[in-house]
Amino acid sequence: MNIFVLLKLVPDTVEELEIAGDGKSLEAEVLRFKQSDPDEHAVEQAILLKEKCSSKVTVVALESPEVDDALFTALAKGADRAVKLTGNLINAQSFAAAQMLANFLKPEGASLPADTLILLRGQSIDDLEGEIGPFLAELLGLPYVCVVTSVVPEGGSVTVMKEFAGGLRGEFAVPMPAVIGIQSAEKPPRYVPFAKIKAIQKTAKIETVDVTPPDSLTRFGVERMYKPEAVGRAQMLEGASEEVADKLVEVLAKNSLI
Amino acid sequence: MANTILILAEQLRGSLSDITFEMLGEGRKLANALGVPLYAALLGSEAASLAAKLGAADKVFVVDNASLNMAPANTTAAALKAVMDQAQAGLVLIGGTNVSMGVGAVLSAKANLPFVNYCRAIRADGGAVVLTSQLFGGKILTDVKLTDGKGIVSVYPGAFQADAGKSDKTPAIEKVEVSVEAPKVTFKKYIEPETGDVDITKQNVLIAVGRGIQDKGNVELAEELAATLGGAVCASRPVIDQGWLPLSRQVGKSGMTVKPRLYLALGISGAPEHWEGMQGSQCIVAVNTDPKAPIFDGAHYGIVGDALEFIPLLTDKVKARKG
Numbered sequence: 088m089n090i091f092v093l094l095k096l097v098p099d100t101v102e103e104l105e106i107a108g109d110g111k112s113l114e115a116e117v118l119r120f121k122q123s124d125p126d127e128h129a130v131e132q133a134i135l136l137k138e139k140c141s142s143k144v145t146v147v148a149l150e151s152p153e154v155d156d157a158l159f160t161a162l163a164k165g166a167d168r169a170v171k172l173t174g175n176l177i178n179a180q181s182f183a184a185a186q187m188l189a190n191f192l193k194p195e196g197a198s199l200p201a202d203t204l205i206l207l208r209g210q211s212i213d214d215l216e217g218e219i220g221p222f223l224a225e226l227l228g229l230p231y232v233c234v235v236t237s238v239v240p241e242g243g244s245v246t247v248m249k250e251f252a253g254g255l256r257g258e259f260a261v262p263m264p265a266v267i268g269i270q271s272a273e274k275p276p277r278y279v280p281f282a283k284i285k286a287i288q289k290t291a292k293i294e295t296v297d298v299t300p301p302d303s304l305t306r307f308g309v310e311r312m313y314k315p316e317a318v319g320r321a322q323m324l325e326g327a328s329e330e331v332a333d334k335l336v337e338v339l340a341k342n343s344l345i
Numbered sequence: 346m347a348n349t350i351l352i353l354a355e356q357l358r359g360s361l362s363d364i365t366f367e368m369l370g371e372g373r374k375l376a377n378a379l380g381v382p383l384y385a386a387l388l389g390s391e392a393a394s395l396a397a398k399l400g401a402a403d404k405v406f407v408v409d410n411a412s413l414n415m416a417p418a419n420t421t422a423a424a425l426k427a428v429m430d431q432a433q434a435g436l437v438l439i440g441g442t443n444v445s446m447g448v449g450a451v452l453s454a455k456a457n458l459p460f461v462n463y464c465r466a467i468r469a470d471g472g473a474v475v476l477t478s479q480l481f482g483g484k485i486l487t488d489v490k491l492t493d494g495k496g497i498v499s500v501y502p503g504a505f506q507a508d509a510g511k512s513d514k515t516p517a518i519e520k521v522e523v524s525v526e527a528p529k530v531t532f533k534k535y536i537e538p539e540t541g542d543v544d545i546t547k548q549n550v551l552i553a554v555g556r557g558i559q560d561k562g563n564v565e566l567a568e569e570l571a572a573t574l575g576g577a578v579c580a581s582r583p584v585i586d587q588g589w590l591p592l593s594r595q596v597g598k599s600g601m602t603v604k605p606r607l608y609l610a611l612g613i614s615g616a617p618e619h620w621e622g623m624q625g626s627q628c629i630v631a632v633n634t635d636p637k638a639p640i641f642d643g644a645h646y647g648i649v650g651d652a653l654e655f656i657p658l659l660t661d662k663v664k665a666r667k668g
């Protein structure tokens with residue numbers, strides 16, 4: 088199979104997020120980026136497929152701060168090729184990003200090989216459009232299934248498991264080429280030691296491909312960005328650990344929970 | 346009469362999902378404020394039998410076609426676009442659920458309208474519509490203004506009251522003939538929820554562990570606390586994905602919906618997809634090292650601190666109290 092995984096870094100939400108002076112975006116200076124969970128799972132699913140049936144895994148990302156680290160990490164995990172799309176692409180919303188990726192994956196006049204599988208995150212927490220998969224599938228004219236937790240190749244198609252709610256799942260047959268929104272891989276994402284990533288950085292190369300951005304990187308603007316107001320905020324139990332534990336025991340007793 | 350509001354009525358296994366009524370209730374308020382009709386779209390071969398339940402809408406557009414049962418996003422979106430045109434809809438509300446995910450994005454590409462995801466509040470502002478969405482796992486809110494009131498919106502489950510969208514009225518029903526291309530994706534079968542050793546939906550006390558628990562070995566600390574309080578341990582998605590607990594213990598959007606008397610969340614940030622599954626708990630207590638964690642915005646009691654240090658301390662105190 089010819090597997091593509093599309094990567095993007097997202098701000099680490101464990102860190103403090105600050106609103107920028109324009110009141111419409113995050114303060115870029117203080118942002119720390121990390122790979123999102125679904126991206127890590129998409130890479131893992133691709134490598135698992137490669138181990139099962141010989142495949143070529145290409146990881147692709149739009150140029151952004153620190154994205155090289157994510158691409159090298161994927162190479163260290165077993166991806167065969169890493170590509171970075173460059174141009175003035177920062178702040179591209181999902182639709183614009185999908186346009187650029189679609190042009191890269193299937194340049195005008197070309198067609199996608201029949202055994203192509205595009206794996207990517209189902210949703211991303213940093214973008215109001217939030218879903219790139221369905222846009223990409225629509226632009227490429229491919230089938231799309233998301234919230235997927237397993238991918239099993241069967242001839243010219245893949246059988247995927249999609250989550251609904253309450254633990255209910257469904258099995259779908261998807262003919263290739265296809266776009267699949269990965270929620271979790273069949274196994275936890277593998278750990279790769281830092282030394283191995285360092286070593287790959289010395290031997291492997293990230294290919295860069297210059298792309299022409301679409302007319303507009305966003306389809307609509309943000310009026311205001313802000314932090315949630317503390318309505319209905321928790322009553323905080325404060326003090327030294329012992330004291331806090333005592334206070335909580337009181338709360339539990341008061342609610343007849345002990 | 347352009348710019349009507351259209352809701353995609355969502356169904357799974359022959360029944361309408363809560364999100365349908367949540368959107369109908371909120372859609373009704375918005376339609377009244379804007380002075381436009383509220384319509385619903387029902388797709389699939391069971392559509393006709395469900396339409397009568399959508400009395401909060403002025404009219405239900407029914408596309409009775411078996412190709413739309415369990416159809417992939419692009420097939421659903423194509424049929425919905427036809428209904429949208431028929432209904433002269435400007436604003437379309439779609440559930441931000443695993444079932445409907447993907448439909449809104451495709452529809453927005455087809456209709457060439459903005460697609461606003463993660464929406465939790467909607468209000469009219471003159472003829473414009475202002476949407477409030479939750480980003481970054483619940484840490485940030487954004488307002489988007491649709492000046493002409495047109496767009497495709499994905500609505501967070503649980504953001505609005507379902508009761509507000511239930512009505513005894515009988516809606517007008519209009520059948521729409523749409524030629525549906527046979528979907529490339531085929532639904533094969535359901536896989537029923539795994540029955541685990543404990544049913545977390547039946548527990549009075551749940552000790553919930555998140556990524557902050559850091560290590561599989563630490564789950565035992567939570568097990569001991571649960572045993573002491575007479576409850577069970579459940580978890581957020583990353584803990585399940587790591588294989589530290591079985592799938593039957595997952596709480597949230599894809600997992601179980603629980604309403605225990607006590608939900609003690611340890612090292613859980615409170616992302617909307619987790620919140621969806623436990624917001625109905627009677628007493629929510631959160632322990633988190635991050636004072637800005639979104640879980641504190643909805644919990645009843647909050648403790649800023651290290652859960653790993655706190656759990657054994659609390660277990661001992663509870664034991665002592667019980668004598």
Ligand SMILES: Cc1cc2nc3c(=O)[nH]c(=O)nc-3n(C[C@H](O)[C@H](O)[C@H](O)COP(=O)(O)OP(=O)(O)OC[C@H]3O[C@@H](n4cnc5c(N)ncnc54)[C@H](O)[C@@H]3O)c2cc1C
Nearest residue numbers: 555556557581582597598599600612613614618634635652
């Ligand atoms: C379609 C879809 C479906 C999903 N379904 C679900 C679902 O069913 N259930 C679910 O839970 N999620 C679901 N998610 C994922 C969800 O978006 C979040 O990623 C997830 O809930 C985060 O889990 P967490 O809070 O454990 O981890 P994080 O968000 O990483 O939070 C960890 C928290 O632990 C705190 N912490 C760290 N160390 C400590 C310590 N020592 N003591 C105390 N606190 C500490 C940190 O401050 C942080 O707040 C879904 C997502 C999508 C897109």
